[in-house]
Amino acid sequence: MTSLKRIEREPLWDLAHAQLRDALLAGRFAPGTVLTLRSLAETFGTSITPVRDAVTRLVAQGVLQQGPRNAAIVPHLTRNELNDLTVVRCALEGRAAREAAKKPQAASLERLQALLAKMQSLIAARSLESYLEHHRKFHFEIYAMSGVPILVETIENMWLRCGPVLSFVIPEYVVLLKGWDHHTAALKAIIAGDGEAAEREIVADITEAAQYLSGLADAGGQLRRPMPEAAAS
Protein backbone atom coordinates (compact mmCIF):
# COMPACT_ATOMS: atom_id res chain seq x y z
CA MET A 1 0.00 0.00 0.00
CA THR A 2 1.25 3.51 -0.72
CA SER A 3 2.19 5.74 2.18
CA LEU A 4 -0.82 7.60 3.41
CA LYS A 5 -0.83 11.35 3.36
CA ARG A 6 -1.88 13.60 6.15
CA ILE A 7 -5.51 14.66 5.98
CA GLU A 8 -6.06 18.35 6.45
CA ARG A 9 -9.11 20.39 5.71
CA GLU A 10 -8.34 24.03 5.31
CA PRO A 11 -11.02 26.40 6.53
CA LEU A 12 -13.16 28.08 3.91
CA TRP A 13 -12.13 31.57 4.96
CA ASP A 14 -8.51 30.59 4.36
CA LEU A 15 -9.25 29.49 0.83
CA ALA A 16 -11.28 32.62 0.18
CA HIS A 17 -8.47 34.76 1.56
CA ALA A 18 -5.90 33.07 -0.67
CA GLN A 19 -8.03 33.48 -3.77
CA LEU A 20 -8.69 37.15 -3.10
CA ARG A 21 -5.03 37.71 -2.36
CA ASP A 22 -3.87 36.17 -5.60
CA ALA A 23 -6.51 38.01 -7.58
CA LEU A 24 -5.33 41.30 -6.09
CA LEU A 25 -1.68 40.55 -6.81
CA ALA A 26 -2.54 39.63 -10.39
CA GLY A 27 -4.42 42.90 -10.80
CA ARG A 28 -7.69 41.18 -11.62
CA PHE A 29 -9.67 43.75 -9.65
CA ALA A 30 -9.85 47.28 -10.96
CA PRO A 31 -8.97 49.92 -8.35
CA GLY A 32 -12.09 51.41 -6.85
CA THR A 33 -14.13 48.23 -7.11
CA VAL A 34 -16.32 47.65 -4.07
CA LEU A 35 -16.34 44.07 -2.92
CA THR A 36 -19.71 43.19 -1.42
CA LEU A 37 -19.86 40.24 0.92
CA ARG A 38 -22.90 38.64 -0.64
CA SER A 39 -21.65 38.79 -4.20
CA LEU A 40 -18.31 37.29 -3.17
CA ALA A 41 -20.12 34.62 -1.19
CA GLU A 42 -22.14 33.75 -4.25
CA THR A 43 -19.11 33.41 -6.50
CA PHE A 44 -17.38 31.27 -3.88
CA GLY A 45 -20.50 29.24 -3.25
CA THR A 46 -20.35 29.73 0.51
CA SER A 47 -22.22 31.79 3.04
CA ILE A 48 -21.06 35.29 3.84
CA THR A 49 -19.36 34.25 7.07
CA PRO A 50 -16.11 32.90 5.57
CA VAL A 51 -15.82 35.72 3.06
CA ARG A 52 -16.36 38.21 5.85
CA ASP A 53 -13.41 36.69 7.67
CA ALA A 54 -11.25 36.83 4.56
CA VAL A 55 -12.15 40.43 3.79
CA THR A 56 -11.65 41.49 7.42
CA ARG A 57 -8.20 39.98 7.29
CA LEU A 58 -7.31 41.75 4.05
CA VAL A 59 -8.50 45.07 5.42
CA ALA A 60 -6.46 44.54 8.57
CA GLN A 61 -3.41 43.92 6.42
CA GLY A 62 -3.99 47.18 4.59
CA VAL A 63 -4.49 45.36 1.32
CA LEU A 64 -8.08 46.51 1.01
CA GLN A 65 -9.33 49.89 2.09
CA GLN A 66 -12.53 50.32 3.99
CA GLY A 67 -14.73 52.86 2.35
CA PRO A 68 -17.94 54.46 3.65
CA ARG A 69 -20.18 52.09 5.54
CA ASN A 70 -17.21 49.79 6.12
CA ALA A 71 -17.39 48.51 2.60
CA ALA A 72 -14.21 46.88 1.33
CA ILE A 73 -12.89 48.56 -1.79
CA VAL A 74 -9.87 47.83 -3.95
CA PRO A 75 -7.63 50.80 -3.18
CA HIS A 76 -6.88 53.49 -5.69
CA LEU A 77 -3.16 54.10 -5.59
CA THR A 78 -2.12 57.72 -5.97
CA ARG A 79 1.31 58.88 -6.93
CA ASN A 80 1.90 60.10 -3.40
CA GLU A 81 0.95 56.75 -1.92
CA LEU A 82 3.24 55.01 -4.37
CA ASN A 83 6.07 57.28 -3.32
CA ASP A 84 5.38 56.50 0.33
CA LEU A 85 5.33 52.81 -0.40
CA THR A 86 8.61 53.21 -2.23
CA VAL A 87 10.22 54.82 0.79
CA VAL A 88 9.16 51.95 3.03
CA ARG A 89 10.08 49.30 0.47
CA CYS A 90 13.56 50.76 0.01
CA ALA A 91 14.14 50.77 3.74
CA LEU A 92 12.91 47.21 4.23
CA GLU A 93 14.08 45.47 1.08
CA GLY A 94 17.40 47.25 1.06
CA ARG A 95 18.00 46.09 4.59
CA ALA A 96 16.95 42.54 3.70
CA ALA A 97 19.35 42.45 0.77
CA ARG A 98 22.16 43.68 2.98
CA GLU A 99 21.44 40.99 5.56
CA ALA A 100 21.25 38.36 2.83
CA ALA A 101 24.71 39.29 1.59
CA LYS A 102 26.04 38.70 5.09
CA LYS A 103 24.93 35.06 5.12
CA PRO A 104 24.71 33.67 1.59
CA GLN A 105 23.52 30.08 1.26
CA ALA A 106 24.54 27.82 -1.57
CA ALA A 107 21.10 26.37 -2.20
CA SER A 108 19.47 29.78 -2.40
CA LEU A 109 22.17 31.15 -4.68
CA GLU A 110 21.60 28.27 -7.10
CA ARG A 111 17.89 28.94 -7.15
CA LEU A 112 18.56 32.63 -7.77
CA GLN A 113 20.80 31.81 -10.72
CA ALA A 114 18.11 29.59 -12.19
CA LEU A 115 15.43 32.22 -11.65
CA LEU A 116 17.58 34.86 -13.30
CA ALA A 117 18.08 32.71 -16.38
CA LYS A 118 14.38 31.95 -16.54
CA MET A 119 13.52 35.62 -16.22
CA GLN A 120 15.78 36.56 -19.08
CA SER A 121 14.22 33.97 -21.34
CA LEU A 122 10.75 35.15 -20.37
CA ILE A 123 11.72 38.73 -21.21
CA ALA A 124 12.84 37.60 -24.63
CA ALA A 125 9.55 35.78 -25.07
CA ARG A 126 7.58 38.87 -23.98
CA SER A 127 5.74 36.64 -21.51
CA LEU A 128 4.93 39.33 -18.99
CA GLU A 129 2.63 37.49 -16.63
CA SER A 130 5.01 34.61 -16.13
CA TYR A 131 7.88 37.07 -15.83
CA LEU A 132 6.20 38.91 -12.98
CA GLU A 133 5.68 35.63 -11.18
CA HIS A 134 9.34 34.69 -11.40
CA HIS A 135 10.39 38.24 -10.65
CA ARG A 136 8.47 38.00 -7.40
CA LYS A 137 10.10 34.70 -6.54
CA PHE A 138 13.54 36.13 -7.24
CA HIS A 139 13.08 39.05 -4.89
CA PHE A 140 11.65 36.95 -2.09
CA GLU A 141 14.34 34.33 -2.44
CA ILE A 142 16.80 37.06 -1.56
CA TYR A 143 14.70 38.37 1.29
CA ALA A 144 14.24 34.88 2.73
CA MET A 145 18.01 34.51 2.79
CA SER A 146 18.14 37.35 5.31
CA GLY A 147 16.83 34.91 7.89
CA VAL A 148 14.51 37.51 9.39
CA PRO A 149 10.95 36.19 9.01
CA ILE A 150 9.29 39.35 10.28
CA LEU A 151 11.17 41.35 7.69
CA VAL A 152 9.98 39.05 4.91
CA GLU A 153 6.44 39.18 6.20
CA THR A 154 6.42 42.96 6.28
CA ILE A 155 7.87 43.19 2.79
CA GLU A 156 5.18 40.83 1.56
CA ASN A 157 2.61 43.18 3.03
CA MET A 158 4.07 46.10 1.08
CA TRP A 159 3.95 44.13 -2.16
CA LEU A 160 0.30 43.32 -1.53
CA ARG A 161 -0.42 47.01 -1.13
CA CYS A 162 1.18 47.61 -4.50
CA GLY A 163 -0.82 44.68 -5.86
CA PRO A 164 -3.43 46.49 -7.94
CA VAL A 165 -0.78 48.36 -9.93
CA LEU A 166 1.92 45.68 -10.11
CA SER A 167 0.49 44.48 -13.39
CA PHE A 168 0.59 47.96 -14.89
CA VAL A 169 4.11 47.45 -16.12
CA ILE A 170 4.26 46.57 -19.77
CA PRO A 171 6.73 44.25 -21.51
CA GLU A 172 8.41 47.17 -23.19
CA TYR A 173 9.34 48.66 -19.84
CA VAL A 174 11.02 45.48 -18.73
CA VAL A 175 12.97 45.30 -21.97
CA LEU A 176 13.85 48.93 -22.42
CA LEU A 177 14.60 50.45 -19.08
CA LYS A 178 16.73 47.63 -17.81
CA GLY A 179 19.74 48.06 -20.02
CA TRP A 180 21.94 47.04 -17.15
CA ASP A 181 19.99 44.69 -14.99
CA HIS A 182 19.93 45.48 -11.27
CA HIS A 183 18.88 41.92 -10.56
CA THR A 184 22.08 40.51 -11.98
CA ALA A 185 24.13 43.08 -10.14
CA ALA A 186 22.36 42.40 -6.86
CA LEU A 187 22.94 38.69 -7.10
CA LYS A 188 26.59 39.27 -7.93
CA ALA A 189 26.96 41.52 -4.91
CA ILE A 190 25.36 38.95 -2.63
CA ILE A 191 27.69 36.24 -3.91
CA ALA A 192 30.60 38.57 -3.24
CA GLY A 193 29.27 39.23 0.24
CA ASP A 194 29.06 42.95 -0.47
CA GLY A 195 26.04 44.07 1.54
CA GLU A 196 26.35 47.73 0.62
CA ALA A 197 26.27 46.99 -3.09
CA ALA A 198 23.40 44.55 -2.75
CA GLU A 199 21.34 47.14 -0.93
CA ARG A 200 22.21 49.78 -3.51
CA GLU A 201 21.13 47.61 -6.42
CA ILE A 202 17.84 46.55 -4.84
CA VAL A 203 17.02 50.14 -3.95
CA ALA A 204 17.83 51.22 -7.50
CA ASP A 205 15.61 48.47 -8.87
CA ILE A 206 12.68 49.54 -6.70
CA THR A 207 13.20 53.23 -7.37
CA GLU A 208 13.37 52.89 -11.14
CA ALA A 209 10.21 50.81 -11.28
CA ALA A 210 8.46 53.33 -9.06
CA GLN A 211 9.53 56.17 -11.33
CA TYR A 212 8.08 54.38 -14.33
CA LEU A 213 4.80 53.74 -12.52
CA SER A 214 4.73 57.30 -11.27
CA GLY A 215 4.72 58.43 -14.88
CA LEU A 216 1.43 56.64 -15.43
CA ALA A 217 -0.43 58.96 -13.08
CA ASP A 218 -3.11 61.21 -14.47
CA ALA A 219 -3.70 64.83 -13.55
CA GLY A 220 -5.40 63.82 -10.30
CA GLY A 221 -2.44 61.71 -9.27
CA GLN A 222 -4.30 58.43 -9.80
CA LEU A 223 -2.26 55.63 -11.30
CA ARG A 224 -3.87 54.12 -14.38
CA ARG A 225 -3.18 51.11 -16.52
CA PRO A 226 -1.54 52.14 -19.80
CA MET A 227 -3.45 51.29 -22.94
CA PRO A 228 -1.80 48.32 -24.65
CA GLU A 229 -1.97 49.82 -28.16
CA ALA A 230 -3.91 52.64 -29.73
CA ALA A 231 -5.78 54.85 -27.30
CA ALA A 232 -9.38 53.96 -26.55
CA SER A 233 -12.30 56.27 -27.31
Add this chain to the structure above:
Amino acid sequence: MTSLKRIEREPLWDLAHAQLRDALLAGRFAPGTVLTLRSLAETFGTSITPVRDAVTRLVAQGVLQQGPRNAAIVPHLTRNELNDLTVVRCALEGRAAREAAKKPQAASLERLQALLAKMQSLIAARSLESYLEHHRKFHFEIYAMSGVPILVETIENMWLRCGPVLSFVIPEYVVLLKGWDHHTAALKAIIAGDGEAAEREIVADITEAAQYLSGLADAGGQLRRPMPEAAAS
Protein backbone atom coordinates in the same frame (compact mmCIF):
# COMPACT_ATOMS: atom_id res chain seq x y z
CA MET B 1 -29.23 74.64 23.68
CA THR B 2 -25.72 73.30 23.45
CA SER B 3 -24.46 72.24 20.05
CA LEU B 4 -25.40 68.67 19.49
CA LYS B 5 -22.68 66.17 18.68
CA ARG B 6 -22.76 63.81 15.78
CA ILE B 7 -24.22 60.44 16.64
CA GLU B 8 -22.10 57.57 15.50
CA ARG B 9 -22.36 54.00 16.54
CA GLU B 10 -19.06 52.25 16.24
CA PRO B 11 -19.33 48.58 15.43
CA LEU B 12 -18.89 46.20 18.31
CA TRP B 13 -15.97 44.42 16.70
CA ASP B 14 -14.18 47.77 16.49
CA LEU B 15 -14.60 48.36 20.19
CA ALA B 16 -13.52 44.83 20.99
CA HIS B 17 -10.48 45.24 18.75
CA ALA B 18 -9.48 48.47 20.46
CA GLN B 19 -9.83 46.99 23.92
CA LEU B 20 -7.80 43.91 23.05
CA ARG B 21 -5.19 46.07 21.38
CA ASP B 22 -4.76 48.32 24.39
CA ALA B 23 -4.67 45.35 26.75
CA LEU B 24 -1.92 43.77 24.66
CA LEU B 25 0.09 46.99 24.57
CA ALA B 26 -0.24 47.37 28.33
CA GLY B 27 0.98 43.84 28.84
CA ARG B 28 -2.18 42.75 30.62
CA PHE B 29 -2.10 39.35 28.91
CA ALA B 30 0.63 36.93 29.84
CA PRO B 31 2.46 35.50 26.81
CA GLY B 32 1.15 32.07 25.95
CA THR B 33 -2.39 32.80 27.05
CA VAL B 34 -4.98 31.31 24.72
CA LEU B 35 -7.85 33.65 24.01
CA THR B 36 -11.04 31.68 23.49
CA LEU B 37 -13.82 33.35 21.59
CA ARG B 38 -16.58 32.43 24.00
CA SER B 39 -14.77 33.61 27.11
CA LEU B 40 -13.93 36.93 25.46
CA ALA B 41 -17.51 37.25 24.28
CA GLU B 42 -18.70 36.72 27.81
CA THR B 43 -16.42 39.38 29.26
CA PHE B 44 -17.47 41.82 26.54
CA GLY B 45 -21.12 40.91 26.91
CA THR B 46 -21.57 40.29 23.21
CA SER B 47 -21.94 37.27 21.00
CA ILE B 48 -18.87 35.60 19.59
CA THR B 49 -19.31 37.17 16.15
CA PRO B 50 -17.78 40.60 16.88
CA VAL B 51 -15.08 39.01 19.00
CA ARG B 52 -14.21 36.71 16.16
CA ASP B 53 -13.83 39.70 13.85
CA ALA B 54 -11.56 41.48 16.31
CA VAL B 55 -9.37 38.44 16.88
CA THR B 56 -9.16 37.70 13.16
CA ARG B 57 -7.98 41.23 12.61
CA LEU B 58 -5.35 41.01 15.33
CA VAL B 59 -4.05 37.73 13.95
CA ALA B 60 -3.87 39.24 10.47
CA GLN B 61 -1.79 42.10 11.89
CA GLY B 62 0.61 39.63 13.45
CA VAL B 63 -0.26 40.86 16.93
CA LEU B 64 -1.69 37.52 17.95
CA GLN B 65 -0.32 34.19 16.85
CA GLN B 66 -2.57 31.41 15.75
CA GLY B 67 -1.78 28.24 17.59
CA PRO B 68 -3.03 24.71 16.96
CA ARG B 69 -6.62 24.53 15.83
CA ASN B 70 -6.48 28.18 14.83
CA ALA B 71 -6.71 29.28 18.43
CA ALA B 72 -5.48 32.81 19.07
CA ILE B 73 -2.66 32.93 21.58
CA VAL B 74 -0.70 35.82 23.01
CA PRO B 75 2.72 35.33 21.42
CA HIS B 76 5.75 34.28 23.36
CA LEU B 77 8.57 36.53 22.31
CA THR B 78 11.93 34.82 22.04
CA ARG B 79 15.26 36.59 22.03
CA ASN B 80 15.63 35.81 18.33
CA GLU B 81 12.26 37.27 17.49
CA LEU B 82 13.10 40.37 19.48
CA ASN B 83 16.33 40.72 17.55
CA ASP B 84 14.43 40.38 14.28
CA LEU B 85 11.92 42.97 15.38
CA THR B 86 14.79 45.25 16.31
CA VAL B 87 16.26 44.97 12.84
CA VAL B 88 12.97 45.94 11.26
CA ARG B 89 12.29 48.68 13.75
CA CYS B 90 15.72 50.25 13.22
CA ALA B 91 15.20 50.26 9.47
CA LEU B 92 11.73 51.78 9.68
CA GLU B 93 12.00 54.14 12.62
CA GLY B 94 15.46 55.30 11.64
CA ARG B 95 14.15 56.18 8.23
CA ALA B 96 11.13 57.94 9.70
CA ALA B 97 13.34 60.05 11.96
CA ARG B 98 15.53 60.98 9.03
CA GLU B 99 12.49 62.05 7.01
CA ALA B 100 11.14 64.01 9.96
CA ALA B 101 14.37 65.98 10.23
CA LYS B 102 13.97 66.97 6.59
CA LYS B 103 10.63 68.67 7.22
CA PRO B 104 10.34 69.82 10.83
CA GLN B 105 7.06 71.49 11.82
CA ALA B 106 6.81 74.06 14.55
CA ALA B 107 3.66 72.66 16.14
CA SER B 108 5.09 69.17 16.36
CA LEU B 109 8.36 70.39 17.77
CA GLU B 110 6.53 72.21 20.53
CA ARG B 111 4.58 69.08 21.41
CA LEU B 112 7.83 67.12 21.46
CA GLN B 113 9.41 69.58 23.85
CA ALA B 114 6.42 69.34 26.16
CA LEU B 115 6.43 65.54 25.99
CA LEU B 116 10.13 65.43 26.78
CA ALA B 117 9.65 67.58 29.87
CA LYS B 118 6.73 65.47 31.00
CA MET B 119 8.72 62.29 30.49
CA GLN B 120 11.57 63.57 32.63
CA SER B 121 9.24 64.47 35.46
CA LEU B 122 7.59 61.04 35.22
CA ILE B 123 10.97 59.36 35.42
CA ALA B 124 11.73 61.29 38.58
CA ALA B 125 8.38 60.21 40.00
CA ARG B 126 9.03 56.56 39.08
CA SER B 127 5.66 56.53 37.35
CA LEU B 128 6.45 53.84 34.83
CA GLU B 129 3.04 53.24 33.30
CA SER B 130 2.42 56.86 32.56
CA TYR B 131 5.99 57.21 31.33
CA LEU B 132 5.53 54.45 28.76
CA GLU B 133 2.40 56.14 27.50
CA HIS B 134 4.17 59.44 26.94
CA HIS B 135 7.22 57.67 25.59
CA ARG B 136 5.02 56.13 22.94
CA LYS B 137 3.49 59.48 22.06
CA PHE B 138 6.95 61.05 21.78
CA HIS B 139 8.18 58.47 19.30
CA PHE B 140 5.06 58.59 17.17
CA GLU B 141 5.01 62.37 17.15
CA ILE B 142 8.38 62.15 15.41
CA TYR B 143 7.26 59.46 13.02
CA ALA B 144 4.11 61.37 12.10
CA MET B 145 6.30 64.32 11.17
CA SER B 146 7.81 62.21 8.41
CA GLY B 147 4.58 62.68 6.50
CA VAL B 148 4.54 59.08 5.34
CA PRO B 149 1.38 57.46 6.70
CA ILE B 150 2.25 53.97 5.54
CA LEU B 151 5.55 54.20 7.38
CA VAL B 152 3.79 55.21 10.59
CA GLU B 153 1.25 52.45 10.18
CA THR B 154 3.94 49.83 9.72
CA ILE B 155 5.90 51.07 12.71
CA GLU B 156 2.74 50.90 14.80
CA ASN B 157 2.40 47.29 13.76
CA MET B 158 5.92 46.54 14.97
CA TRP B 159 5.21 48.14 18.33
CA LEU B 160 2.11 46.02 18.68
CA ARG B 161 4.18 42.91 18.08
CA CYS B 162 6.47 43.99 20.88
CA GLY B 163 3.39 44.72 22.98
CA PRO B 164 3.50 41.83 25.44
CA VAL B 165 7.06 42.65 26.52
CA LEU B 166 6.93 46.44 26.33
CA SER B 167 5.93 46.59 29.96
CA PHE B 168 8.88 44.44 31.01
CA VAL B 169 11.09 47.45 31.39
CA ILE B 170 11.44 48.56 34.97
CA PRO B 171 11.82 52.10 36.27
CA GLU B 172 15.42 51.46 37.20
CA TYR B 173 16.28 50.76 33.59
CA VAL B 174 14.81 54.02 32.44
CA VAL B 175 16.73 55.89 35.10
CA LEU B 176 20.03 54.07 34.93
CA LEU B 177 20.79 53.25 31.35
CA LYS B 178 19.81 56.59 29.95
CA GLY B 179 22.60 58.68 31.34
CA TRP B 180 22.66 60.62 28.15
CA ASP B 181 19.17 60.60 26.80
CA HIS B 182 18.80 59.63 23.14
CA HIS B 183 15.38 61.24 23.08
CA THR B 184 16.79 64.65 23.84
CA ALA B 185 19.54 64.18 21.31
CA ALA B 186 17.11 63.01 18.64
CA LEU B 187 14.89 66.03 19.12
CA LYS B 188 17.88 68.33 18.99
CA ALA B 189 19.01 66.72 15.74
CA ILE B 190 15.57 67.12 14.20
CA ILE B 191 15.45 70.79 15.16
CA ALA B 192 18.88 71.20 13.58
CA GLY B 193 17.63 69.43 10.45
CA ASP B 194 20.33 66.81 10.79
CA GLY B 195 18.69 63.65 9.45
CA GLU B 196 21.73 61.45 9.89
CA ALA B 197 22.04 62.29 13.58
CA ALA B 198 18.32 61.88 14.18
CA GLU B 199 18.40 58.42 12.64
CA ARG B 200 21.49 57.50 14.64
CA GLU B 201 19.92 58.52 17.95
CA ILE B 202 16.65 56.73 17.32
CA VAL B 203 18.48 53.58 16.27
CA ALA B 204 20.65 53.77 19.39
CA ASP B 205 17.55 54.21 21.55
CA ILE B 206 15.90 51.15 20.03
CA THR B 207 19.04 49.06 20.18
CA GLU B 208 19.81 49.79 23.79
CA ALA B 209 16.30 48.98 24.92
CA ALA B 210 16.43 45.76 22.93
CA GLN B 211 19.72 44.81 24.55
CA TYR B 212 18.22 45.31 27.98
CA LEU B 213 15.17 43.22 27.11
CA SER B 214 17.38 40.58 25.55
CA GLY B 215 19.09 40.17 28.90
CA LEU B 216 15.78 39.12 30.42
CA ALA B 217 15.66 35.94 28.35
CA ASP B 218 15.86 32.60 30.12
CA ALA B 219 17.87 29.59 28.97
CA GLY B 220 15.23 28.73 26.37
CA GLY B 221 15.39 32.19 24.86
CA GLN B 222 11.97 33.18 26.20
CA LEU B 223 11.65 36.73 27.42
CA ARG B 224 10.27 36.94 30.94
CA ARG B 225 9.08 39.74 33.15
CA PRO B 226 11.71 40.56 35.78
CA MET B 227 10.66 40.07 39.39
CA PRO B 228 9.99 43.48 40.94
CA GLU B 229 11.84 42.71 44.19
CA ALA B 230 13.21 39.55 45.76
CA ALA B 231 13.29 36.53 43.50
CA ALA B 232 10.34 34.17 43.68
CA SER B 233 10.64 30.45 44.52
Add this chain to the structure above:
DNA sequence: TTTTGTTGTTTGTTATAACAAACATGGTCG
Protein backbone atom coordinates in the same frame (compact mmCIF):
# COMPACT_ATOMS: atom_id res chain seq x y z
C1' DT C 1 0.81 -0.60 35.41
C1' DT C 2 0.16 0.62 30.78
C1' DT C 3 -2.53 0.97 26.89
C1' DT C 4 -6.76 1.51 24.44
C1' DG C 5 -11.46 2.78 23.62
C1' DT C 6 -15.45 5.60 24.95
C1' DT C 7 -17.78 9.58 26.26
C1' DG C 8 -18.59 14.33 27.41
C1' DT C 9 -16.83 18.93 26.98
C1' DT C 10 -14.57 22.64 24.81
C1' DT C 11 -13.86 25.44 20.83
C1' DG C 12 -13.29 27.11 16.15
C1' DT C 13 -16.19 26.97 11.79
C1' DT C 14 -20.18 27.81 9.02
C1' DA C 15 -24.95 28.87 7.75
C1' DT C 16 -28.93 31.47 8.57
C1' DA C 17 -32.05 34.98 10.08
C1' DA C 18 -33.12 39.38 11.93
C1' DC C 19 -31.74 44.20 12.09
C1' DA C 20 -30.50 49.00 10.87
C1' DA C 21 -28.43 52.31 8.10
C1' DA C 22 -27.66 53.96 3.51
C1' DC C 23 -28.96 54.17 -1.12
C1' DA C 24 -31.98 54.14 -5.17
C1' DT C 25 -36.53 54.63 -7.01
C1' DG C 26 -40.61 56.62 -8.08
C1' DG C 27 -44.52 59.25 -7.10
C1' DT C 28 -46.74 63.53 -5.35
C1' DC C 29 -47.13 68.30 -4.48
C1' DG C 30 -45.56 72.96 -5.16
Add this chain to the structure above:
DNA sequence: CGACCATGTTTGTTATAACAAACAACAAAA
Protein backbone atom coordinates in the same frame (compact mmCIF):
# COMPACT_ATOMS: atom_id res chain seq x y z
C1' DC D 1 -40.14 71.19 -14.20
C1' DG D 2 -38.11 70.61 -9.64
C1' DA D 3 -38.12 69.64 -4.63
C1' DC D 4 -39.54 66.50 -1.21
C1' DC D 5 -41.06 62.34 0.84
C1' DA D 6 -42.38 57.40 0.99
C1' DT D 7 -40.90 52.87 -0.09
C1' DG D 8 -38.22 48.97 -1.45
C1' DT D 9 -33.58 47.27 -2.01
C1' DT D 10 -28.92 46.67 -0.89
C1' DT D 11 -25.44 45.74 2.49
C1' DG D 12 -22.71 45.52 6.66
C1' DT D 13 -23.62 43.99 11.60
C1' DT D 14 -24.94 40.87 15.17
C1' DA D 15 -26.96 36.85 17.47
C1' DT D 16 -27.88 32.11 17.38
C1' DA D 17 -27.76 27.27 16.34
C1' DA D 18 -25.77 23.27 14.36
C1' DC D 19 -21.50 20.97 13.32
C1' DA D 20 -16.91 18.75 13.61
C1' DA D 21 -12.45 18.30 15.35
C1' DA D 22 -9.61 18.16 19.40
C1' DC D 23 -8.98 17.47 24.11
C1' DA D 24 -9.79 15.49 28.85
C1' DA D 25 -11.43 12.14 31.90
C1' DC D 26 -12.41 7.77 32.97
C1' DA D 27 -13.14 2.92 32.49
C1' DA D 28 -11.86 -1.58 30.63
C1' DA D 29 -8.58 -4.88 28.94
C1' DA D 30 -3.82 -6.73 28.35
